[in-house]
Amino acid sequence: MSNFTPELLAPAGSLDKLIIAVLYGANAVYLGGQKYGLRQAAENFTDQELEEGVSFAHANGAKVFVVLNSFFHDKDFDSLNIFLKKLDDYGVDAVIVSDPGVIKYISENSQLEIHLSTQASCLNVEAAKLWKKLGVTRVVLGRETSIKDAALIKKEAGLEVEMFIHGSMCMAYSGHCVISNYTQGRDSNRGGCAHSCRFEYSFDDKDLESKKSYFMSSKDLEGIRLLQDFVDFEIDSLKVEGRMKSHLYAGTISKVYREALDYYDENGDFHSDNMKHWESELRKITHRAYTQASLVEPASDDSIYDEREHEDSLYTSIGTIRDVNKDAGFLLVEVKSFFNTGDTLEVLPFKGEPFEIVASNITSVSGKELTKTKPGTLVKIPYSPFATRWNLLRKRNLQ
Amino acid sequence: MKSVIYYEPDLDIQEVLKLGVSDIILSTTFFSRFGKLSRKQLNEALALLNDVEINVIFEWDLLLTNEDFKRCCLEFESLDLDRVDFFRALDPGVFSYLVSRNHKVHLLLDSGPFHNLQAIQSFLELGEGLVKRIVLSIELDQEELSVICDELDVEIEYLGYGQILLFYTPRSLVKPLYDAESTDNWLEVTANSEESPHKGFPVIENIHGTFMFNPKDHYVLEHVSSLDSLGVSHIKLDNRFFKNSLLASLLCEPEQAKNDLPRKTIRGFFHKNKSDALFKKLKNHRILRRDKNYIGQVIEVEKGECVGIYLRNTLEHAKDMNLTLITPEGKEKSVVVNDVRDANGSLFKSGKYGDIIFIPHVGGVSVKTNVYYDG
Structure with missing residues (x-):
């Protein structure tokens, strides 16, 4: 048995999601400020939120990496220095960067540790060595890299390696898709990706006249069954995609992979009935069909998600427990999706099995009886001794 | 302004020289994304160009996983490339490999994501004096081009006419569309997005993956004098995607030649790149x-x-x-x-x-x- 356990790195699209990811077991989170990232439409972090996020994560033993992974034009360097100074002051653990110009600038203007973003599509030993010369200490490898190749890159380049283990995937080599630039006037490499690869396409050719296909859309990555390989090959960090995704996604992913890695720490393997349980938990969050993509062999035809985007999932995210009051006998719930009086809800604890509670009685904050809830409200439901603040609630969908 | 074109077996080299073309690119099936030259044709081309006064450039524009990289290196080392003057690379690993073997390099940034002076300077430093030319991104507008050209002490190349690559994946996306299994190593289709009005995207699948192009091609040949004054030293015509018979008119009468082109053209971002202007509208x-x-x-x-x-x-x-x-x-x-x-x-x-x-x-x-x- 190896003593090595990889870092679990979760997405934090907002301060709430950061808190949830950390409480559910992430060793580290990555997030974006208001500029320089690739999610211009996301809420992202203000400077103060960033400071608060770092403070919360560090207090809970987790690291914070900040993405500066857009590809800069020269004018984009304006005010970067001010932001870097803040990141240094807040104690950010590393920045994730794609652009060699930005790497150079950061190396010359701060003490920040630099990780190379997957956007740079680092795929081979020679490339990794080059990025090391520029000053990066870790490479987030391109999604086309296998676990075996990642281990070789780590050994021969002498760098930490980080790999995506879960989440949505670009079909293109990251950083090498500019469809949005030309069709929408939005630079995909500066955060304006319009997800044109997820649309349906028809074809003019004779043999394909009646054919329509989502031929550029990729299935989602799921690497849980390959955890043993990630450990054996000593991949330093396992990254989950999804800064734009829900609180339930951030919590579930962090919890499932944490439990699996903790199980390994205790038992030295992943071969248990728990694997089925972990997989079934990952199917309870909204996702496209899963693939292992190129983690073992180059991704084949069956990695194409030839379907329209849809929100089918086994469970609905109901909301977050925002307060627990034992004396007054209620849980205060921030409602994300509606539920009715009498519904059975599942609470996702930070550790251990999900458990059911019944919303036998729902009241508004002021105490008015409700028969059903509305998204975007706070309601009270009966107290449960095992539920705590920031626990997530979900409900099984009728099949 | 010097001109760069691709070698094609049916190209009349003497005619090309008369047109003042200074550089010719060898684009092979094994090392180039859209190359069609076999090893035999490569050797024939090298022999043919042996006594010709023209710069010969070997193109290696693939992104490569480690396994593929090793395979390519083995093949590369087995070639006799003494006649080649310059080697062009897209993948930083290929760039590094070529520099380590003391080859003179052209860094390909035309379809890649690096668009700023500091990024280019980083590569120049890593290139240890062997980077002789930068093939700049077509996402740079003329103002940005001017700044970069002013600061760099190497040759600068820019795409004058050619297809605009939008998307590059190593995955096979076209073959699975067909009911019958295909053994063809080069498939072309035209795709139309449901995202109106985006129609007519040329798509190619070959042994290197799947590529989608813009329906309109990049054409700035009528602005050659502006490019010249900005400091661009070389202009490329990607003649792999049009008939060689068009070369003369493209180089001599670019305004008129525009009417004879197979597809519509655009200037792209040449005048102004405002592809970040919409960002402030993406959220409240x-x-x-x-x-x-x-x-x-x-x-x-x-x-x-x-x-x-x-x-x-x-x-x-x-x-x-x-x-x-x-x-x-x-x-x-x-x-x-x-x-x-x-x-x-x-x-x-x-x-x-x-x-x-x-x-x-x-x-x-x-x-x-x-x-x-x-x-």
Whole structure:
């Protein structure tokens, strides 16, 4: 048995999601400020939120990496220095960067540790060595890299390696898709990706006249069954995609992979009935069909998600427990999706099995009886001794 | 302005020389994304060009996983490339490999994502004096081109006419569209997105993956004199995608030649790149907090009863507070609050991040309203 356990790195699209990811077991989170990232439409972090996020994560033993992974034009360097100074002051653990110009600038203007973003599509030993010369200490490898190749890159380049283990995937080599630039006037490499690869396409050719296909859309990555390989090959960090995704996604992913890695720490393997349980938990969050993509062999035809985007999932995210009051006998719930009086809800604890509670009685904050809830409200439901603040609630969908 | 074209077996080299073409690129099936030269044809081309006064460039524009990289290196080392003057690379690993073998390099940034001076300078430093030319990104506008050309002491190449590559994946995406299995190593289709009005995207699948191009090609040949004055030294014509018979008119009469081209053309971002201008419209900036005096965000509004505020800051004295509330629509409300309670209805004195407080109902306020402390 190896003593090595990889870092679990979760997405934090907002301060709430950061808190949830950390409480559910992430060793580290990555997030974006208001500029320089690739999610211009996301809420992202203000400077103060960033400071608060770092403070919360560090207090809970987790690291914070900040993405500066857009590809800069020269004018984009304006005010970067001010932001870097803040990141240094807040104690950010590393920045994730794609652009060699930005790497150079950061190396010359701060003490920040630099990780190379997957956007740079680092795929081979020679490339990794080059990025090391520029000053990066870790490479987030391109999604086309296998676990075996990642281990070789780590050994021969002498760098930490980080790999995506879960989440949505670009079909293109990251950083090498500019469809949005030309069709929408939005630079995909500066955060304006319009997800044109997820649309349906028809074809003019004779043999394909009646054919329509989502031929550029990729299935989602799921690497849980390959955890043993990630450990054996000593991949330093396992990254989950999804800064734009829900609180339930951030919590579930962090919890499932944490439990699996903790199980390994205790038992030295992943071969248990728990694997089925972990997989079934990952199917309870909204996702496209899963693939292992190129983690073992180059991704084949069956990695194409030839379907329209849809929100089918086994469970609905109901909301977050925002307060627990034992004396007054209620849980205060921030409602994300509606539920009715009498519904059975599942609470996702930070550790251990999900458990059911019944919303036998729902009241508004002021105490008015409700028969059903509305998204975007706070309601009270009966107290449960095992539920705590920031626990997530979900409900099984009728099949 | 010097011109760069691709070698094609049916090209009349003497005619090409008469047109003043200075550089010719060898684009092979094994090393180039859209190359069609076999090893035999490569050797024939090298032999043919042996006594010709022209720069010979070997193109290696693949992105490569480690396994493929090793395979390519083995093949590369087995070739006799003495006649080649320059080697061009896209993958930083290939770039590094070529530099380590003391080859003179052209760095390919035309379809890649690096667009700033510092990025290019980083590669020049890593290139140890062997980087002789930068093939600049077509996403750079003329103002940016000017700045970069001014600062660099190497040759600069820019795409004059050619297809615009939008998408590059190693995965096979076209073959699976066909019901019958295909053994063809080069498939071409034209795709139309349901995202109107985007139609007519040329798509190629070959042994290196799948590539999608813009329906309109990049054409700036009528601006050659401007490019020249900006400092661009070489202009490339990607004749792999049009008939060689067009070369003469493209190089000599670019305005007129435009009428004979197989597809419509655009200048792309040459005049101005404003592809970040829409970003500020992608989200509601009113719901973004201003950090100064920020307390938190409205998380609940119960009409006639209360407003719930999710504290996202420390609140030391939750009594007699002057608050400003800014709604997602941008409306501002100023209120004095004397009565602050927790979810249980008890008086609330002070709180920290994550607590939820309740104040009496304020008309016109909705969820996601930001709350600021004014004293």
